[in-house]
Amino acid sequence: MIFSSDNWAGASEPVLAALLAAGRSGARPAYGTDDATRRLEARISELFEREVAVLTVATGTAANALSIAALAPPWGAVVAHEEAHLAVDECGAPEFFAGTRTIRLPGARGKLGAADLARRLEEIPRGLHHGELSVLSLTSPNEYGLVYRPAETAALCEVARAHRLAVHLDGARFANAIARLGCTPAEATWKAGVDLMSFGGTKGGCLMAEAIVAFDPARRDTIAYLRKRAGQLVSKHRLITAQFDAWLDGGHWLALATHANAMADALAETIAASPRARLAWAPEANEVFVFMDEATAERLRAAGARFYDWSVAALAPEDRPRDGEKLWRFVTSFATTSEEIADLARALA
Template structure:
C-alpha cells in the first residue's frame, strides 16, 4: 500500500481509452494533428481566453522550458527554497536558461510571502555585477501541501509586476488546488497575474502529459524552438494530445482531484484522532504531513506501507521534530482506495485486529 506519491498510480481508464482510440490510422506528426488542435482549443475554453499551448511529456520539461522563456542566461528566477524547480529538477532550469540562476527564499509551508519577495528585490543592486531578477516562480500546490489563496497569488503577482518579473506557476497538482479553492482555472492564473503556467496532468491520471500554457504572448515567441531543442516535440503528438482529451472530457480531471483530496482529508481526520500525532502543515489538497511517534512509523513500515520521510525546513516558527518523532509525507491519488486509508489508520492507531494481518503489496 503506497502513499509515497501520486506518481505511483497508473493512468486512469478514460485517459487510456482516449489513447487507444487515437492510435487507429495515420495522422500528421509533430503536433500538426487535429487532436492537438482540439486540445489547444479546449484549453482556451477552460482558461476563458486565447492561450498558447505547448504539450510536453514531463513536469521537469514544463518547468524548465517555461522558466527559460522568461529568464535570460544572466537573469535570476526567484522561488521558494524547497520548490520542485530548485530542489528536484537536477539543474534543468539552469541548463535550459543557459546559466541563469534560481534563488530560493524561505517561507512557512513552502509558501512565498509577497513582503519577503519585495524585501529581497529591494535589496538587489542594478549594477551589472549582479544578475537581474527576471521571473518569480510559485508552486500550486506547494511542496508542503499548502495551497496559495487567490489573494496571495495576486499579491505575489503584483510584486512581480512592480519589478517587471514574469510570474510562473508550477501547477504539477493544479487540479488539486482548484478543487481545494473551489475556483476556476482563469481565476487562479491569469486573472491573478500569472503569465505562464506548467499545467500538470501526469499526477492526476495521465500516462505522461504536461502542458506549458502561456498567457503573455511575448513569452510564447521562442517556446516552439526551445521545446524542439529540448527533445520535447513529440513525433506522434496525437498520442500526447489524446491523453489530455481523455483527461479533460466530462470534468474527469476534477473528479480525479476531488477523490484524491477527499482521501487525503480522510487520512488527516483519522490521524488527528490518534494520541501523539500532530501536523506540520494543514492538509489542504491531496498531501498529508503528520508528525508521528517513531513507534507508529515503525509499525506502519512493518505492515508494508510505503511513504517518504520529509524535510522540516519550512515548519512554523517554534515547531520542532523531537528525537522520538518522524515527519512523513502521505500522498493520495485518484486511485487511492478508502480501504487502504482505513487500514493505514487502523495500524497507526495500534488496533490489534489490524496488526494481526500484514497487507498485500500486490
C-alpha cells in the same frame, strides 16, 4: 497502502481508453500538427477563459525548465521558494535549459508572502555582476501541500510586476488546487497576474502528459523552438493530446482531484485520531504531513505502507517536530481507496 507519491499511480480508465483509441486510429500527421492537438489549444483556451498558447511535453521537469527559458534571458535570475521543486528537485534543468540561476527565498510552510517578497527583492544585489532578476516562480500546491489563494497570488504578482519580474506557476498538482479552492482556473492564474504555467496531468490521472500554458499567445514560437531544442517535441504528439482530451472531458480532471483531496482529508482524520501520530496541519490538496517517531513509521512500513520523510527546513519554530519525532509526507491520488485508509488506521492502532 501506497502514499509515497501520486506519481506511483497509473492512469484513469478514460485516459487509458483514449490513449488506446488514439493508438489504433491509423496514421496521423506527426509532431503536433494533427487536428486533435490543434483542438486541444482551443479547449484549454476555453478552460482558462482567454486565448492561450499550449505546448505539451512529456515531463514536469521539461515544462518547468522550458517555461523559465521562455521568460528569462540566459543572464537572468529566477526567484523561488527555497524548497520549491524547481529549486531542489530538477537536477539543475532550469539552469541548463535557460542559463539562469535560481535565488532561493525562505517562507513558512513553503509559501512566499507578498510583504516579505517585496523586502527581499529590494535586498538582492542588482547590476551586471549579479544578473537580471527576471522571473518569480510559484508552486501551488507547494511542497508542503498548501495552495495559494487567488488574492495571495495576486499580491505576489503585484510585487513581481513592480520589480519587472514575469510570473511562472508550477502547477504539477494544479487540479488539486482548483478542486480545493473552488475557484476557476482563470481566477487562480492569469486573472491574478500569472504569465505562464506548467499544467500537470501526470500526477492527476494521465500516464505522461504535461502542458506549458502561455497566457500571451505571442510566446508560442519561442516555446516551440525551446521544446524542439530540448528533445520534447514528441513525434506522435497526438498520444499526449489524447490523454489531455480524456482527462479534461466532462470535468474528469476535477473529479479525480476531488477524490484525491477527499482521501487526503480522510487520512488526516485518521492521523488526528491516533495517539501515535500528529497531524502537522490540515491538508489543502492531496498531501498530508504527519509527525511521528521512527518506530511508528517502521511499524507502518512493516504493515505495507509506503511514504517519505520530509524536510523541516521551511517550518517555523512552532511547526517543528517535538523530540523524537520526524516529519513525514503521505500523498493520496485518484486511485487511493477508502480501504487503504482503513488499513493504515488499523496499522496505527
